[in-house]
Amino acid sequence: MKKRKLAIGASKVNSGSEWMLSEYDALDASKASDWQRLFGEKNQLTNIMAEHVWEHIPDEETRLSNQNCYDWLAKGGRLRIAVPDGNNPDKEYIEWVRVGGTGIGADDHKILYTYDVMKSRLEKAGFRVELLEYWDENGQFHYVDWTDDGGHIRRSRRYDTRNQNGKLGYTSLIVDGVKD
Structure with missing residues (x-):
């Protein structure tokens, strides 16, 4: 099967020529009709990526988006x-990114995810979840060495320029949902 990769909410980001880039006006991830119109039959994509998109989606639409993916x-x-x-x-990071926080776009955040909430929601859609980068309840940061083949995440331990000299200035919760 030829690789077909989709980046949701990324038309302004260059994710590489192998990625199809989309925005909400072309693909509402919660609407199966949008997926059908753009991709036809199900089981057509090899990769889907969404960097800092899911926190902007209301609960019921998140459930539908996970299922459509x-x-x-x-x-x-x-x-x-x-x-x-x-x-x-x-605490400054949390103030920046929380629902209604002070950061850019936080006024539209619907949820502040933790790894266990994200994992549970993806598993309900049928995914096997691999945790790539996350903080646990005890303030410990966990990560595995992941490749960009599944999607380049700029706001990550590896790529964010705010992370320097061994200090984590900005990280994201990053997960892969795998369809076995």
Whole structure:
């Protein structure tokens, strides 16, 4: 199968020529009719990526978005999601990203995810979840070495320029949902 990669909410971001870029006006991830119009039959995509998008989606639409991603991914496909991390121990970070926070776009945030909430919601859609980067309840940061093949996440331990000299200035909760 030829790789078909979709970046949701990324038309202004250059994710590489192999990625189809979309915005809400072309693809509302919660509407199966939008997926059908753009991609036809289900099981057509190898990768879907959404960097700092899911926190802007209301609960019921998130459930539908997770299910649509699962349905349109081919077997073995990956959904990579990055969102602000609600377990980050830095109080300034939390103030910046919380629902109604002071950061850019936070006025539209609907939820501040933690790894366990994100994992549970993706598993309900059928995904097997791999945690790539996250803070736990005890203020410990966890990460695995992941590749950009599943999607390049700029706001990550590896790529965010605010992370320097061993200090984490900005990270995201990053997960892969795998369709087995």
